[in-house]
Each structure stands twice: as structure tokens, then as C-alpha cells.
Amino acid sequence: MKVLHLDTNHPLLLEQFAALGFENREEYKADKNQVETIIHEYDGIIIRSRFKIDREFLDKATNLKFIGRVGAGLENIDVVYAEKKGIFLAAAPEGNRNAVGEQALGMLLSLFNNLNKADKEVRRGLWDREGNRGLELDGKTLGIIGYGNTGKAFAKKVQGFEVEVLCVDILENVGDKHAKQVSLQELQKRADVLSLHVPQTNLTTGMVNTSFIKTFAKPFWLVNTARGKCVVTQDLVKALRSGLILGAALDVLEYEKISFEDIFSDRPMPQEFNYLIHSDKVLLTPHIAGWTQESKIKLAQTIVDKIMERFC
Numbered sequence: 670m671k672v673l674h675l676d677t678n679h680p681l682l683l684e685q686f687a688a689l690g691f692e693n694r695e696e697y698k699a700d701k702n703q704v705e706t707i708i709h710e711y712d713g714i715i716i717r718s719r720f721k722i723d724r725e726f727l728d729k730a731t732n733l734k735f736i737g738r739v740g741a742g743l744e745n746i747d748v749v750y751a752e753k754k755g756i757f758l759a760a761a762p763e764g765n766r767n768a769v770g771e772q773a774l775g776m777l778l779s780l781f782n783n784l785n786k787a788d789k790e791v792r793r794g795l796w797d798r799e800g801n802r803g804l805e806l807d808g809k810t811l812g813i814i815g816y817g818n819t820g821k822a823f824a825k826k827v828q829g830f831e832v833e834v835l836c837v838d839i840l841e842n843v844g845d846k847h848a849k850q851v852s853l854q855e856l857q858k859r860a861d862v863l864s865l866h867v868p869q870t871n872l873t874t875g876m877v878n879t880s881f882i883k884t885f886a887k888p889f890w891l892v893n894t895a896r897g898k899c900v901v902t903q904d905l906v907k908a909l910r911s912g913l914i915l916g917a918a919l920d921v922l923e924y925e926k927i928s929f930e931d932i933f934s935d936r937p938m939p940q941e942f943n944y945l946i947h948s949d950k951v952l953l954t955p956h957i958a959g960w961t962q963e964s965k966i967k968l969a970q971t972i973v974d975k976i977m978e979r980f981c
Contacts, residue, residue, distance in 0.1 A: 670734075670980070671710060676717040678739050679969035686973070689981060705729045715739065715972065722746045727754060735979065737972040741765060741819065741959065744869040744896070759975040762818040764968035765959030770822030772958035773864055773894045776918035779952055780890060781806060786949045807831040812860030814876075815867035815895065816843045816850065819959075823864055824848040835860065839872070854884075862890045869896035879904040888915050894958035897921035902941045909950050916950040920958040 670691040674683070683693050691713075696704060701720045708714075708730040715737045716722070722736065724747050733756050736746060741762040751758055779785055782803035790797055809832050813820045816836040824834050824847035835856050836848040844850030856863075863885075867873045877891070877900040891914050893900055902923045908914040924932045924942065945951045 670712045672713040672715060673704070673708065673711040674715045675704065676715070676719050676739065678715065678717070679965045681966065682715060682739075682969045682973060689977065701726070708733070713737065713976070716745075718745050720745070722751070724750050727751055727756070730756075735759060735976055737976060739764075739968050739972055741769075742868045742896070757976075757979050759972055759979075761968045761971035761975075764971040765961070765964035766818035766822040767967075768961040768964040769819040769866075769894050769959040770824075770826045772920065772954070773819075773823045773866075773892050773918075774826045776894070776920065776952055776954070776958075777862060777864070777890065777892050778806065780916045780918050783949070785952050809833075809861040810835065810859050811862045811864065812837070812856040812889075813848060813864050813866055814838075814853075814856070815865060815873075816840075816848060817866065819894065820864075820866035821845070821847065823866065833859075857884045858886045860885065860889055861887070862892065864892040865895040865899055867895050867899060869898055873899045875899070875901050877901060877905065879907065882908045882913050885913070888913055890915050891917040891919075893918070894920045897923045897925050897956075902939070902945070906941045906944045909944075909948065914950075916952075917945075918952045919945070920954045921956050922953075925956065 672686055672691050672693050674693060674695045675697065677697055686693055705726060708726065709732060712732055713735045714733065717739050722745060727733070727747060727750055735757040736751065736759070738746065738758070738760045741760060743758060743760050746758065748758060783801040787801040807830050811827060811832050811834045813824060813834065813836040816838040820836060824836065827834060828847060834848040835851045836844055837851065837853050837856050873896070875898070882904065900923060905914065905917060909917065922932060924939065926932065945953060
């Protein structure tokens with residue numbers, strides 16, 4: 670097996686593939702067009718999110734047997750066409766689910782207790798206790814949309830609190846002892862907090878928009894550690910201004926590039942983003958939920974294990 674590594678990952682991927690007799694090639698700087706000229710030589714690809722693996726790319730990958738995507742989702746791959754060609758697809762949502770669950774909880778608690786705002790104020794010499802009086806999570810109803818690996822991890826993390834957890838998923842019977850599966854309508858009627866844990870698909874892109882937000886029976890807090898394009902930023906800002914959304918913890922943004930490595934590098938900053946970075950109602954991080962020292966190892970090992978199980 671000849672394997673082309675297109676993104677840097679934990680070295681255990683290279684080491685364990687070599688131990689299996691695979692031939693590794695690291696190609697971290699070549700652009701997509703350059704990779705397309707050599708891809709026919711390879712049996713496998715290891716990638717995070719550097720570029721989109723589309724139909725044209727796959728047609729040139731005439732010997733490709735597997736794609737290992739070191740991350741949770743497969744949205745940067747033409748899954749239907751790859752599977753039609755008999756290519757094995759391995760993602761690793763098991764590898765970073767714990768890290769995502771921890772960050773979602775941490776961001777929510779930070780919002781509730783004004784930790785980010787208070788920290789900045791104290792650093793400026795402002796000691797405002799009353800202005801930073803927080804909220805307690807106990808007694809709240811948490812709604813989770815997407816009850817797969819990371820949704821379940823988040824639900825498990827909040828079990829130390831006296832909260833009710835509801836979940837919505839396109840699959841039936843995924844609820845468990847940590848979350849009760851309900852209809853979307855019931856979640857929107859009861860939730861104080863909404864946490865997104867969905868992949869980026871045609872169904873979820875632009876899902877959180879004005880009409881969706883207005884369907885909630887009461888103002889709520891939003892946590893998004895899933896994909897930025899699931900939330901229409903312009904509509905989110907309107908809801909934050911009007912009070913329909915009380916606060917937002919955003920690890921991902923609509924403006925991210927396919928690679929998730931940058932935003933705005935080729936266009937000016939949108940007005941809505943300017944609001945987000947100056948609002949005390951908003952907590953922002955640069956797509957790092959699931960980005961821990963431990964998850965780097967787990968993600969890589971998950972890919973190795975799945976490919977070993979399939980081909981060895």
C-alpha cells in the first residue's frame with residue numbers, strides 16, 4: 670500500500686503504517702492541482718480538511734482504495750461518488766468526542782458566568798461584581814441537535830448538574846440515560862440552551878436562521894461546536910440584538926475556509942463578524958473544540974485502527 674499524507678497529524682500514523690509495510694509519502698505543501706498529477710500512484714490518502722476531494726479529483730485517483738479523514742466529518746469529500754467507486758472512507762468522530770463535549774460545557778459555563786468579560790475587565794483595572802452576576806446551569810433544560818458521538822459526549826458531561834437534557838436526531842431511538850429523544854418542536858418549546866452537534870449537510874447548512882430561532886418558545890443560549898455554516902451569522906446577530914438569543918458560544922464560524930485554517934484572508938471582515946467580536950454576549954474560539962493533545966493521538970489511532978481492520 671502506498672499512502673499519501675496531505676496534512677500533518679500525530680506521527681503514530683506514519684509509524685504504524687510503516688510497521689504494517691505501507692509506504693508513506695508526506696506532501697504537505699503541494700496544491701490540489703499538483704496532487705492530482707500524482708494521486709494515481711497511491712492506494713490511500715490521509716487528510717484533514719486541506720482541500721475538497723471532489724469528483725474530478727477522484728477520477729484521477731485510479732488506484733485509490735481508502736481515504737482517512739482525521740476528523741469527525743466527511744463534508745470535504747464527495748462521499749456518494751467515492752463510495753460508488755468502492756473507496757473506503759474512514760472518519761474519526763470517536764477520537765475527539767470527549768474533547769468537544771468538554772469544550773461545549775466549558776464555553777457554556779463561561780457564558781453563564783461572564784468569565785471572558787470579567788477577565789478582560791479585571792485586566793483593565795475594573796472590579797465590577799454586580800455587572801458580572803452570573804446564572805446557574807442547574808434547573809435549565811438543555812437541547813442537543815445531533816445525538817451522535819459529540820452530542821452524546823456533551824450530554825454525559827452535564828450529568829453532574831441538575832439539568833434536563835433533550836436531544837433531536839434524524840435517526841430514531843438514539844436517546845439514552847443521558848438525554849431524552851424528542852421532536853424538534855418539543856425541544857424548541859422547552860430548551861433554555863441549544864447545543865449543535867451535527868455534520869454539515871444539505872439539511873443542516875443554514876439551519877439556524879431567523880425562522881428557526883423564532884420557533885423557540887423562549888429566549889435561549891446557543892452553543893455551536895459543530896460547523897460554522899449551520900448558523901446564518903446575519904440572523905444570529907439580529908437575534909442577539911433583539912434578545913431572542915441571550916448569548917452565543919461559537920467555536921466555528923460561517924466564514925471559515927474549507928481547510929478550517931483561516932478566515933477572511935481574501936475578503937474584508939463582514940459587518941456581522943464585527944458585532945460578534947465586540948459583543949459581551951458572544952464567546953469565540955478558533956475551531957479548537959476537539960483540538961486537544963489527547964484527541965490528536967485518539968484521532969490518528971482511530972484512523973489506523975479502521976484501516977487495519979479493513980485491509981489487514
